[in-house]
Amino acid sequence: MISSARPLRADAARNRELLLAAAEEEFAARGIDASIADIADRAGVAKATVFSHFASKEELIAAIVGNHFAELTVVARRLLTSADPEAALSDFLTEAAHGIKQQDLTFLRADDDSRVTELRNDLHEAVSALVDRARAAGVVRAEITGTDVFLLICAPVHIAGCHPDADPDLWRRYQAIIFDGLRPTRAELLPQPPPSWP
Amino acid sequence: MISSARPLRADAARNRELLLAAAEEEFAARGIDASIADIADRAGVAKATVFSHFASKEELIAAIVGNHFAELTVVARRLLTSADPEAALSDFLTEAAHGIKQQDLTFLRADDDSRVTELRNDLHEAVSALVDRARAAGVVRAEITGTDVFLLICAPVHIAGCHPDADPDLWRRYQAIIFDGLRPTRAELLPQPPPSWP
DNA sequence: GGGCAACTTGATCAACCGGTCAACTTCGTC
DNA sequence: GACGAAGTTGACCGGTTGATCAAGTTGCCC
The missing domain is CATH 1.10.357.10 (Tetracycline Repressor, domain 2)
Structure with missing residues (x-):
């Protein structure tokens, strides 16, 4: 997981926001069972990136x-x-x-x-x-x-x-x-x- | 799936009721994500029996x-x-x-x-x-x-x-x-x- | 009680899930 | 512009799910 002590690198900060927005939409559309893979897809990043931001x-x-x-x-x-x-x-x-x-x-x-x-x-x-x-x-x-x-x-x-x-x-x-x-x-x-x- | 034209055999009718009751309890306890396997277990039948009664x-x-x-x-x-x-x-x-x-x-x-x-x-x-x-x-x-x-x-x-x-x-x-x-x-x-x- | 259709079953399948990892790429700094 | 840290990635893992099927068992009718 990315440390929260140091400020995020520019690309990482952008991806984090993209992920939160994508997750919000995906959860709204499909409920809490929305898959991490779909969220990653919607955000335009790899699935592993999700887990580098959120444990x-x-x-x-x-x-x-x-x-x-x-x-x-x-x-x-x-x-x-x-x-x-x-x-x-x-x-x-x-x-x-x-x-x-x-x-x-x-x-x-x-x-x-x-x-x-x-x-x-x-x-x-x-x-x-x-x-x-x-x-x-x-x-x-x-x-x-x-x-x-x-x-x-x-x-x-x-x-x-x-x-x-x-x-x-x-x-x-x-x-x-x-x-x-x-x-x-x-x-x-x-x-x-x-x-x-x- | 068991045909609905002919009346059910006695054991099949009993199992169907057991399955409906078990499914009711399982859905109530775990929500709609309750698994067919758990329902079958609770009813005391094999998982495949569920699909012989419900497509x-x-x-x-x-x-x-x-x-x-x-x-x-x-x-x-x-x-x-x-x-x-x-x-x-x-x-x-x-x-x-x-x-x-x-x-x-x-x-x-x-x-x-x-x-x-x-x-x-x-x-x-x-x-x-x-x-x-x-x-x-x-x-x-x-x-x-x-x-x-x-x-x-x-x-x-x-x-x-x-x-x-x-x-x-x-x-x-x-x-x-x-x-x-x-x-x-x-x-x-x-x-x-x-x-x-x- | 024999025979057959009705029913059940364990083994098995493909798809999908959350999560991991080593290898690769990119950013920020000097 | 080069170097190291920070971040990304595709391949992969173990587990679970809904669904299938051939083989076996059971209830029912004559």
Whole structure:
């Protein structure tokens, strides 16, 4: 693997960026099972070059996921300075729903002290701040926490992965929240006759 | 592949059921990448027996997904006869969220005239009826259709699969609905001072 | 219980995967 | 422009996968 202590040579730095971009596209197109060979092909380098930049496939994924987390953290922190707490949270959810990828899953529960975990914690902190502000403004329910939203973003991805150790009760809670979104707004409610109407 | 014209021999019928059960468990435990060899082991038969019952891995998955669709259709139709339209829809969503698996995805958009597609259309029809009843009772918004709910059930799974041809606007609509579920209920709303409060 | 079709099986195949390595090429420096 | 370090490469490895097939076994009907 190329040492990270010394700055990369010009061609190596270029190839690294090409590889990250190619891997991003390939993972987006074919999911986490995209092969290293295909990624190398797309980047226009040999397969062995991939392993000279990243020790393993997992490490390549970690680099990409780390970038996702970092980008979302930037978005969350920027939205924290906006005027409208409700729009800020809504905008972030929209952004995050598009930004979270399948491979990000792998590192959501990781608790080693890797760089990815650090970036994930940064993101979690920024999201919590967004939610705290929205809660203080009364635009989300009192019991909603930053962790809730952080997990809610990823819940769809979690369910899809058929994660065996996912807490069913937790998902039921999110299920109920989503169902709440289906209820009619107050303005749409027609006056209903009481059950004992003759 | 074993002919479907003639009834199966007793041992073959037993093995087919064992295989379907084993495949269900294996896919649930390891996702869609579970190997045919593991499935055969779990069922207690040789790997070649799997291919004597199902022409390919895809066909085995199709058989399982077909069963899922059929089971959910039964649930939806049963709930259609219950007294409470709101509880019926809610119960179905809960049931469906647990019933839909990763591998079901593959066949949601399939439009060939296979047996799976037929079963999927049956399910879609039953869900639409459930939603129509709920809408008529005023417990879901007027603009929610059966197709909406049918897709909403699968949306989490869809997003996770990073389906490249998913309509972003469609997902944004569902995103907005889910976000609605986060809004405070009327009872929780504290009286807010108007913006021009001195 | 004999005979035959239906079914099962272990051996085997080609394709593909992540990963390694020694030989080669290229960049940066003096 | 030459030299050494840094980076790249194609060939290759062990392992796994979905799928095949001839040979053997089993259930079923007369």
